[in-house]
Amino acid sequence: xxxxxxxxxxxxxxxxxxxxxxxxxxxxxxxxxxxxxxxxxxxxxxxxxxxxxxxxxxxxxxxxxxxxxxxxxxxxxxxxxxxxxxxxxxxxxxxxxxxxxxxxxxxxxxxxxxxxxxxxxxxxxxxxxxxxxxxxxxxxxxxxxxxxxxxxxxxxxxxxxxxxxxxxxxxxxxxxxxxxxxxxxxxxxxxxxxxxxxxxxxxxxxxxxxxxxxxxxxxxxxxxxxxxxxxxxxxxxxxxxxxxxxxxxxxxxxxxxxxxxxxxxxxxxxxxxxxxxxxxxxxxxxxxxxxxxxxxxxxxxxxxxxxxxxxxxxxxxxxxxxxxxxxxxxxxxxxxxxxxxxxxxxxxxxxxxxxxxxxxxxxxxxxxxxxxxxxxxxxxxxxxxxxxxxxxxxxxxxxxxxxxxxxxxxxxxxxxxxxxxxxxxxxxxxxxxxxxxxxxxxxxxxxxxxxx
Amino acid sequence: xxxxxxxxxxxxxxxxxxxxxxxxxxxxxxxxxxxxxxxxxxxxxxxxxxxxxxxxxxxxxxxxxxxxxxxxxxxxxxxxxxxxxxxxxxxxxxxxxxxxxxxxxxxxxxxxxxxxxxxxxxxxxxxxxxxxxxxxxxxxxxxxxxxxxxxxxxxxxxxxxxxxxxxxxxxxxxxxxxxxxxxxxxxxxxxxxxxxxxxxxxxxxxxxxxxxxxxxxxxxxxxxxxxxxxxxxxxxxxxxxxxxxxxxxxxxxxxxxxxxxxxxxxxxxxxxxxxxxxxxxxxxxxx
Numbered sequence: 001x002x003x004x005x006x007x008x009x010x011x012x013x014x015x016x017x018x019x020x021x022x023x024x025x026x027x028x029x030x031x032x033x034x035x036x037x038x039x040x041x042x043x044x045x046x047x048x049x050x051x052x053x054x055x056x057x058x059x060x061x062x063x064x065x066x067x068x069x070x071x072x073x074x075x076x077x078x079x080x081x082x083x084x085x086x087x088x089x090x091x092x093x094x095x096x097x098x099x100x101x102x103x104x105x106x107x108x109x110x111x112x113x114x115x116x117x118x119x120x121x122x123x124x125x126x127x128x129x130x131x132x133x134x135x136x137x138x139x140x141x142x143x144x145x146x147x148x149x150x151x152x153x154x155x156x157x158x159x160x161x162x163x164x165x166x167x168x169x170x171x172x173x174x175x176x177x178x179x180x181x182x183x184x185x186x187x188x189x190x191x192x193x194x195x196x197x198x199x200x201x202x203x204x205x206x207x208x209x210x211x212x213x214x215x216x217x218x219x220x221x222x223x224x225x226x227x228x229x230x231x232x233x234x235x236x237x238x239x240x241x242x243x244x245x246x247x248x249x250x251x252x253x254x255x256x257x258x259x260x261x262x263x264x265x266x267x268x269x270x271x272x273x274x275x276x277x278x279x280x281x282x283x284x285x286x287x288x289x290x291x292x293x294x295x296x297x298x299x300x301x302x303x304x305x306x307x308x309x310x311x312x313x314x315x316x317x318x319x320x321x322x323x324x325x326x327x328x329x330x331x332x333x334x335x336x337x338x339x340x341x342x343x344x345x346x347x348x349x350x351x352x353x354x355x356x357x358x359x360x361x362x363x364x365x366x367x368x369x370x371x372x373x374x375x376x377x378x379x380x381x382x383x384x385x386x387x388x389x390x391x392x393x394x395x396x397x398x399x400x401x402x403x404x405x406x407x408x409x410x411x412x413x414x415x416x417x418x419x420x421x422x423x424x425x426x427x428x429x430x431x432x433x434x435x436x437x438x439x440x441x442x443x444x445x446x447x448x449x450x451x452x
Numbered sequence: 453x454x455x456x457x458x459x460x461x462x463x464x465x466x467x468x469x470x471x472x473x474x475x476x477x478x479x480x481x482x483x484x485x486x487x488x489x490x491x492x493x494x495x496x497x498x499x500x501x502x503x504x505x506x507x508x509x510x511x512x513x514x515x516x517x518x519x520x521x522x523x524x525x526x527x528x529x530x531x532x533x534x535x536x537x538x539x540x541x542x543x544x545x546x547x548x549x550x551x552x553x554x555x556x557x558x559x560x561x562x563x564x565x566x567x568x569x570x571x572x573x574x575x576x577x578x579x580x581x582x583x584x585x586x587x588x589x590x591x592x593x594x595x596x597x598x599x600x601x602x603x604x605x606x607x608x609x610x611x612x613x614x615x616x617x618x619x620x621x622x623x624x625x626x627x628x629x630x631x632x633x634x635x636x637x638x639x640x641x642x643x644x645x646x647x648x649x650x651x652x653x654x655x656x657x658x659x660x661x662x663x664x665x666x667x668x669x670x671x672x673x674x675x676x677x678x679x680x681x682x683x684x685x686x687x688x689x690x691x692x693x694x695x696x697x698x699x700x701x702x703x704x705x706x707x708x709x710x711x712x713x714x715x716x717x718x719x720x721x722x723x724x725x726x727x728x729x730x731x732x733x734x735x736x737x738x739x
Contacts, residue, residue: 042639042647143705
């Protein structure tokens with residue numbers, strides 16, 4: 001009897017096991033054959049188009065009647081940002097079929113498919129009781145009929161421009177898979193007066209040329225401003241009465257201090273990626289060497305020791321290496337060495353001279369100015385010395401600086417003659433060159449990191 | 453003297469020939485197998501027969517969905533409920549209980565320990581070797597004497613019914629593109645290229661995807677008969693790459709934007725109704 005009981009139990013157990021197994025097999029059978037049975041695998045698609053993405057950006061809606069021009073201005077800035085990047089084509093508002101009337105409803109996707117928009121940006125601006133501005137936006141995938149992104153911001157009304165840049169960055173990142181660069185600023189040297197007596201002032205503006213403000217008054221000559229990659233600080237070279245000196249300026253507080261106290265001229269400063277050190281050139285007699293100074297301890301380390309002019313040092317984004325310009329081989333060329341100094345490897349060998357190297361924030365390229373044949377070109381090269389490419393060439397192009405995402409460069413161009421230099425941006429393909437509007441002549445641009 | 457030289461000569465030649473047979477056997481040249489381009493030659497009458505409709509035919513209500521496979525006559529299935537065994541168990545003819553293993557006789561070396569030789573290890577090793585018991589003698593196989601069997605039912609195989617798992621209706625259900633020896637109905641290279649070209653033209657690769665390495669998207673596309681999408685395309689892989697989502701969306705956009713795929717050959721619908729394709733921008737890396 002007891003035996004029977006046990007056997008029953010055991011068989012029950014095994015039945016459960018069978019059931020489980022059967023279930024597993026059923027699940028497997030339910031999934032497997034569909035996948036395996038009739039599926040045809042065709043060879044990989046290994047390339048596609050890189051062409052601007054058509055996006056539709058209707059004017060943002062006003063949440064209440066007294067918003068004024070702000071809603072339209074915000075969508076205008078977004079449109080302008082995306083167009084300037086070269087990666088998007090904002091579709092002309094005249095072509096729109098649907099008029100977005102309600103921010104909370106789904107748009108009629110077929111209407112937008114009709115005009116071939118791939119992305120659609122809708123938004124609404126509402127002034128709150130407390131005087132703040134609420135800005136909402138949605139990014140729609142027109143072909144998928146889904147919302148890709150949506151955010152809302154609260155801000156003081158003065159900051160509507162930044163909100164527009166932040167929204168542009170969000171759209172850029174969501175559609176390209178890369179960080180944007182619109183919410184950033186550019187410091188440059190503003191030049192006024194005639195050619196013999198230029199007044200040079202440090203100026204700061206949004207990357208699209210808006211909101212220009214001046215950081216120095218113009219008594220002293222300023223050169224080579226550089227943004228800290230980590231803080232809102234600028235280092236630059238300035239000289240009035242005495243020797244040229246390297247300064248650090250805090251753009252928020254306006255505080256200014258001299259970097260180090262060296263016997264000779266210091267120039268070509270640049271921050272390390274963490275913003276804690278400044279690397280620069282120090283002239284000693286007829287040659288110049290590269291030094292790095294810790295901003296907190298003021299400890300200075302010599303990195304090169306040659307009878308040549310070593311200048312324009314720039315850290316790699318990981319802080320492990322430094323690229324710089326040196327004429328130790330006869331003509332100025334670009335070299336790469338460890339951030340602690342030591343032997344340097346020459347990476348440029350072409351005709352002409354190479355100068356003002358700057359390492360991309362992505363780490364995969366070094367931009368330079370190349371001079372030869374009576375022309376100045378802006379180009380990029382890989383840090384190992386391969387893949388040199390010229391992006392633009394002309395009478396005088398100089399001083400490249402990378403946007404925070406490393407896809408766009410800004411530089412200055414001097415057409416010669418009586419005129420003065422102005423700022424231009426170009427993307428890494430070299431195809432999308434744009435003039436950057438400045439109040440007067442401008443040179444030596446330097447891009448800030450994203451403001452965050 | 454001559455005989456021996458003849459022998460040596462013969463032997464030498466034989467060895468040379470044998471060596472030649474082995475070493476001169478040419479290795480076939482490995483050529484890259486290209487996918488075949490099927491070319492059919494048909495007469496104009498055949499062609500018109502294929503394309504002509506019948507005017508008197510009744511109006512079709514709606515095209516019936518195709519079955520996956522047309523079976524000429526369903527094969528009788530022996531017993532689907534039977535247990536599946538990997539292999540039928542093989543039962544050896546049972547012998548009678550083997551004779552008891554002969555007991556190891558007490559060895560004569562069992563002597564008082566002091567008499568042991570100094571080489572104790574060697575001795576110990578020796579004693580451990582136990583001779584295997586002699587194999588049990590097999591009794592002669594029992595002769596089958598039908599007359600002695602009273603109940604003929606006893607002859608029936610009473611084991612449970614089994615079928616072997618290795619045997620199935622078809623060997624491989626996955627259709628192939630038929631690499632070099634493609635025998636099944638396949639899309640021709642041209643047809644595949646037409647589809648790939650269309651997808652490639654529709655794919656706007658986001659810059660962050662074009663520059664990324666090791667980023668690819670596999671998508672499964674199911675078609676309706678006319679070339680429309682039957683279902684929403686499905687991404688079947690998943691990578692932790694930060695730009696993967698953007699890449700996947702760009703692929704879905706491409707597949708949707710390109711629809712309908714009217715150029716696909718209707719006659720081979722079964723082959724292309726469900727395809728999987730990998731979008732990998734590996735040829736787009738910036739120089």
